[in-house]
């Protein structure tokens with residue numbers, strides 16, 4: 119089996135009888151409203167032969183993984199394999215690109231790709247549509263975690279399922295998030311939170327590698343770069359923030375004695391049987407340390423695409439209030455469970471012509487859509503040109519947030535993933551699936567935790583998305599238990615979640 123890196127999270131996996139493209143992202147317009155671009159540039163890989171794979175596997179719906187521009191150029195007969203999610207978003211993006219054969223596969227279910235080659239997906243909880251892809255072929259195994267943050271138990275089960283040995287583990291070292299960089303924190307606080315997130319990501323990588331014990335680990339799936347001058351500030355996140363480059367990931371791991379890593383740039387290949395890298399000569403003079411001059415040149419090459427994208431979304435000429443109100447009234451009617459989990463008034467400061475300061479109240483008994491902002495616990499501010507495509511469904515909310523073309527604020531400063539969940543799924547069937555998953559979680563199984571001279575009996579599975587706290591729980595000073603799944607922190611004395619709108623942890627001092 120040979121793996122060629124296509125840039126970002128894209129891989130070309132060649133086995134004896136099949137060529138599989140995984141998450142190919144090559145659009146010259148980047149993704150997320152021309153905000154993210156592949157770093158470094160991968161356009162030289164856009165050749166006719168790349169468009170003739172045996173099949174394509176796509177892990178999840180983010181546009182740096184599902185690229186409609188690329189899929190539109192592949193023959194419509196090439197099958198695309200995806201994990202079965204309750205939401206239709208991923209399927210719709212692929213079908214919209216003209217692909218006729220979309221095969222949805224339940225997680226853990228092996229699919230035969232060709233003679234001697236099979237694959238399966240392993241997914242996170244229904245709230246987070248991220249899936250790892252495992253390809254077993256020619257006696258070798260590739261585990262591509264991409265953006266999925268699987269539990270240690272899931273990683274162990276994958277190892278057991280493939281017979282114990284993972285030859286290559288591909289995994290994400292950079293974040294894919296708008297937190298904290300789009301929040302209106304003071305600069306110093308933002309830097310501190312951003313660095314904390316970077317470290318949390320790194321320590322997950324370290325734990326994943328320790329648990330999988332791959333022969334070789336390859337950091338993939340980021341960082342992206344930002345070529346629109348309005349977003350140039352985000353590139354500084356590579357220094358100490360949420361977007362470390364591949365070299366920084368490798369260096370950090372090496373300092374912790376993880377040395378079986380390989381750096382691949384777009385076009386570099388890795389022969390898994392030989393455990394040997396084949397370098398693409400185009401990168402002979404490339405170095406991540408020359409980032410600024412590289413990005414300056416790269417930005418010049420993408421001016422046309424960025425200008426064209428903005429021209430497709432002109433400033434509205436009429437008030438957007440009626441459409442906004444109707445849209446959120448429909449959303450408010452979808453799931454009483456989500457409304458109560460959100461449980462706050464959310465402000466929308468839509469700047470520019472057609473906009474206004476409006477609010478949606480999700481609190482039971484107070485719910486409604488209002489033409490004035492009032493007292494909000496959460497808010498978004500963005501240009502009015504982006505609102506019509508959000509309201510008509512052309513741009514999904516999560517894709518918009520990933521564009522980083524907005525500012526958010528919240529008071530109290532706690533995360534509410536049900537707000538994002540409602541906006542991103544906006545379909546009763548998917549919302550119901552999340553509700554059923556969350557309300558069926560077993561809080562009875564207990565474990566013991568010692569903290570600062572006290573002993574607590576706490577529920578073993580995190581009340582957020584059910585990860586095993588025995589594996590991903592970390593005791594912090596102040597008798598706080600942090601779940602490394604999504605970094606919710608629980609006060610052991612009361613079980614209260616301190617930084618998110620999440621059910622309390624069952625916790626009793628003994």
Ligand code: FES
Nearest residue numbers: 580583601603604
């Ligand atoms: S599973 Fe998400 S914070 Fe624990």
